[in-house]
Structures are given as C-alpha cells and as structure tokens.
Amino acid sequence: MTDPSWLSLLPPFLAIGLALATRQVYLALFAGIWLGYFLLNDVNLLAALAQAIEASIAVLASPGDARVVVFTLVVGAFILTLERSGAVTGLVAWLERARWVNNGKRAQWLSWCIGVVIFIESNITVLVAGTVARPLFDRYKIAREKLAYIIDSTSAPICILIPLNAWGAFNLGLLEGLGVEDPLQVLLASIPLNLYAISAVALAAFTIARNYNPGPMAEAQARVERGELVGLDVVAAPDPAAAQAQPRAANMLVPVLTLVLAMPIGLWLTGNGNLLAGSGSTAVLWASLLALMVISVMALVQRQTNLEKLSHTWLEGAGRMLPIAVVLVLALALGTVAKALGTGVYVAGLVGDTIPVALLPAVIFLIAGVIAFSVGSSWGTFSIMMPIAIPVAVALGAEPALFVAAVLSGGIFGDHASPISDTTIVSSLAAGTEHIDHVKTQLPYAGQAGLISTVGFVLLGVLML
Numbered sequence: 001m002t003d004p005s006w007l008s009l010l011p012p013f014l015a016i017g018l019a020l021a022t023r024q025v026y027l028a029l030f031a032g033i034w035l036g037y038f039l040l041n042d043v044n045l046l047a048a049l050a051q052a053i054e055a056s057i058a059v060l061a062s063p064g065d066a067r068v069v070v071f072t073l074v075v076g077a078f079i080l081t082l083e084r085s086g087a088v089t090g091l092v093a094w095l096e097r098a099r100w101v102n103n104g105k106r107a108q109w110l111s112w113c114i115g116v117v118i119f120i121e122s123n124i125t126v127l128v129a130g131t132v133a134r135p136l137f138d139r140y141k142i143a144r145e146k147l148a149y150i151i152d153s154t155s156a157p158i159c160i161l162i163p164l165n166a167w168g169a170f171n172l173g174l175l176e177g178l179g180v181e182d183p184l185q186v187l188l189a190s191i192p193l194n195l196y197a198i199s200a201v202a203l204a205a206f207t208i209a210r211n212y213n214p215g216p217m218a219e220a221q222a223r224v225e226r227g228e229l230v231g232l233d234v235v236a237a238p239d240p241a242a243a244q245a246q247p248r249a250a251n252m253l254v255p256v257l258t259l260v261l262a263m264p265i266g267l268w269l270t271g272n273g274n275l276l277a278g279s280g281s282t283a284v285l286w287a288s289l290l291a292l293m294v295i296s297v298m299a300l301v302q303r304q305t306n307l308e309k310l311s312h313t314w315l316e317g318a319g320r321m322l323p324i325a326v327v328l329v330l331a332l333a334l335g336t337v338a339k340a341l342g343t344g345v346y347v348a349g350l351v352g353d354t355i356p357v358a359l360l361p362a363v364i365f366l367i368a369g370v371i372a373f374s375v376g377s378s379w380g381t382f383s384i385m386m387p388i389a390i391p392v393a394v395a396l397g398a399e400p401a402l403f404v405a406a407v408l409s410g411g412i413f414g415d416h417a418s419p420i421s422d423t424t425i426v427s428s429l430a431a432g433t434e435h436i437d438h439v440k441t442q443l444p445y446a447g448q449a450g451l452i453s454t455v456g457f458v459l460l461g462v463l464m465l
Contacts, residue, residue, distance in 0.1 A: 008338070012334070014028075015031065025380035026323075056330060058333075062176075064176045068172060072328060075166040076317040077313070079124060080313050081295050085295055085299040085305070088124065107140055108150060110132065110133055110136070111129045111154075134147060146217060149217070149445060153445070156416065158201060161194060164260055164287070173328055176281065178339065184278070191405075193405035194412075200446070264283075266278065266282060266286050292314075331382075339391060357396060358461035362457040364406040364407060368411050368413075377415065382411050399464055402460060417447070417450070
C-alpha cells in the first residue's frame with residue numbers, strides 16, 4: 001500500500017468499534033495494529049500477526065518510550081508505598097485536627113481543595129477527599145451526591161491539568177511516539193486549551209459558591225434537609241498493611257513536594273538550563289524515582305516497614321499499573337502503523353472537503369467524548385484518538401496543542417459522565433452514595449460543561465485554524 005486511501009482508516013476505526021462493542025481496550029488496540037500490518041505489507045493474516053507482535057515489542061526500543069513505560073510502573077510503586085506508610089490516613093487526621101470546617105459551605109470547599117492539591121492519582125484524590133469530607137457533609141446536611149460530584153470533578157480534570165503524574169507521562173509518551181516535536185511543550189501548551197477539564201473544575205467551584213443544584217441534585221439536597229439520609233456507610237476495603245502503619249501527614253506532604261520540585265529541576269538539567277528544551281520523559285522518571293526513594297527512606301527510618309516488605313510493596317504497586325503500561329505500548333504501536341498508512345494525511349484531505357477546518361477541534365472533542373462515555377476509560381480514548389488527531393493536525397499545518405486539548409477534553413468529558421468509569425464508581429464509594437444516584441445527579445453538570453467546551457472549541461477553531 002503506497003498512497004493513503006480509505007483503507008488507512010480501517011485500523012483506527014476497528015480499534016474504536018471493538019472498544020465500543022467489547023469495552024476491551026487492549027484487544028481493540030491490538031486488533032487495529034494487526035489489521036494495519038495486514039494492509040501495509042500486503043501479507044496474509046498470520047504473517048501480519050507476527051509483524052504486529054514485533055511492532056508492539058519494538059516500541060520499547062525507543063529510549064523515550066521505554067522511560068515513560070517504566071515511569072508508569074514507578075508511579076504504581078510510589079502510590080502503594082504512600083498508602084502503606086500511613087501517608088493518606090495521616091493527612092486525613094491532620095486535616096480533621098485543624099478544625100477549619102465549621103459549616104456546610106466550608107465542608108464543600110475542603111473537598112474541592114483536596115481534589116486540587118492531591119493531583120498525583122485520581123483514585124487517591126477521591127478516596128482522601130471522600131474520607132475526610134463525608135462526616136462533615138452529613139453533619140451539615142449536605143447531600144452526599146454533592147460530595148461525589150465535587151470529588152469526581154476535581155480528580156481526573158485536575159490530574160490532566162497538572163500533569164506531574166502518570167496522566168502526564170502517558171500522554172507525553174503518546175506524543176513522543178507519534179513523532180511530535182517538543183512533546184512536552186505541546187502538552188504544556190494544551191493545558192490552557194483543555195476546555196472541559198477547566199470547565200468541570202470551575203463549575204464545581206461555582207456550584208459551591210452559589211449553592212447551584214440543578215435537577216436531580218436539588219431533589220437530593222431537599223431529601224437530606226428533610227432528614228432522609230440515603231447512602232452507603234462503607235468505602236473501598238482498607239489495605240491491611242496500610243491500616244497497621246502509624247498515620248503521618250508528613251509522609252504524604254514531603255514525597256509529593258519532592259515530586260513537584262524535582263520535575264522542573266530535571267527539565268532544567270536535561271535541557272542544559274532551558275526548561276522547555278529538557279527531556280520530559282527523563283525528568284518525570286527521575287522525579288518519580290526520587291519521590292519513591294524519599295517515602296521509602298522515611299518509612300524505613302520510622303520503622304513502618306523493612307526492606308523485604310518494601311520491595312514487595314514496590315512490585316505489587318508496579319503490578320497494579322501494568323494494565324496501563326500495556327495500553328501505552330499498544331497505543332504507540334497503533335500510532336506507528338497509522339502513520340505508516342498515512343491515516344492522518346488521508347483524513348486531512350477528506351475533512352477538507354466535508355467538514356470546515358474550524359470545526360475540527362469541536363468534532364474531535366465530541367467523538368472522543370462518545371468513545372470515553374461508552375468505554376469508561378479516558379486513557380483508552382486518548383490512545384485511540386491521539387494517533388488520529390495528531391497526524392491530521394500535522395497534515396493541515398495546524399497547531400498540535402489545540403488538537404491534543406480536544407482529545408484530552410473529550411476523553412475527560414466522556415469519562416466524567418460515564419457510569420462505567422472507574423473514577424465515577426470510586427467517587428460513589430468514597431462519598432458513600434448509591435452509584436446510580438451519583439451518575440444521575442452529576443450528568444446535568446457534565447452536560448453543561450460539555451456544552452460550554454463544544455462552543456469554546458468552535459471559537460478556538462475559528463481563531464486558531
């Protein structure tokens with residue numbers, strides 16, 4: 001296959017279709033890779049299967065891609081080490097002792113602030129915020145559904161806006177694998193254009209400030225004010241190893257501060273004094289390793305653990321992130337074959353005749369939103385849509401950051417509204433509310449933020465393309 005044609009659309013479309021039909025992102029991505037090599041090299045399916053496997057393995061031949069995959073595993077080890085060192089429970093206890101909250105509005109602001117401050121991992125954000133704020137919401141008669149909405153709106157949206165975490169590394173790896181020049185700079189430039197994440201966080205703050213309760217949320221709040229508390233009194237099962245650790249707020253604050261400070265220092269060092277010229281994959285890897293070393297040393301000095309238990313914790317934590325690492329590898333391989341087939345070039349030409357270029361960001365945002373809603377995975381959506389959006393941007397000579405922002409916004413939008421999203425489910429558990437109640441009360445907010453974002457992407461398309 002030489003010139004790009006409609007056949008170049010089949011691999012990504014197959015990945016999208018299978019992901020929607022089966023919700024199995026791994027199988028969907030690999031099927032797209034397999035079909036891509038079948039079309040690219042004009043071989044039989046068995047030979048194409050062998051080439052697809054080799055292409056997936058070859059992703060790790062790139063030092064940058066390999067560093068990002070390793071970083072993903074290190075973050076898993078870091079998160080579990082934090083939990084088992086008493087960091088999470090220590091922070092909760094410290095916040096309760098401060099007694100800053102003395103009314104319902106402050107209880108809501110506390111949950112919002114925790115979501116903004118703890119940006120290293122979305123599920124840690126919702127579990128900490130839910131654990132701290134749930135008794136306060138009950139005390140001041142604020143609906144638990146409101147808590148679930150607030151912590152859900154400040155988990156994934158904040159993680160994508162402050163990408164000093166696995167979310168940033170994942171997307172950095174995607175951009176680097178797709179051949180984007182200065183992937184870190186493009187990712188940073190996409191942050192102020194990430195309209196849905198910004199809208200979701202801002203709308204949650206507006207909701208607290210103005211006591212905004214549309215539709216089902218108003219009904220939930222009225223029920224609580226009548227004294228009808230409906231919900232669950234349990235959250236996710238506690239980790240026995242974490243329960244034995246002595247709670248220490250410093251075990252959360254010091255490692256997270258280390259991670260935040262080490263990232264720009266790493267960029268400065270790898271860029272020879274220029275932050276924007278630094279290696280993002282190297283900086284995030286070394287920052288995460290340093291943070292892991294800090295919390296590990298603290299746990300050892302405090303006699304919270306020993307070397308044997310600590311090493312098992314690292315491996316267990318890394319193992320929990322293995323599915324994400326697999327998705328990343330497959331996404332990079334799909335991007336490679338899509339680039340070889342000229343998918344982006346063909347779509348760019350096709351779109352030029354059918355859809356006004358200025359509408360492309362809004363269309364990409366909506367398509368990504370539908371996929372994420374159906375699959376329940378923002379990361380899976382990023383991996384499917386980014387290999388389509390970036391080549392289209394390059395072929396059109398457009399600003400890649402706008403297209404990256406559209407994909408990221410769409411993925412967060414669909415994930416935020418989806419009843420099968422892991423973050424949505426964990427938010428329900430952390431807030432102690434029935435899951436379906438959380439979904440119903442959150443949808444009006446997600447819909448409003450989605451509408452604002454759609455209009456915004458149309459305007460950005462007119463101004464920037």
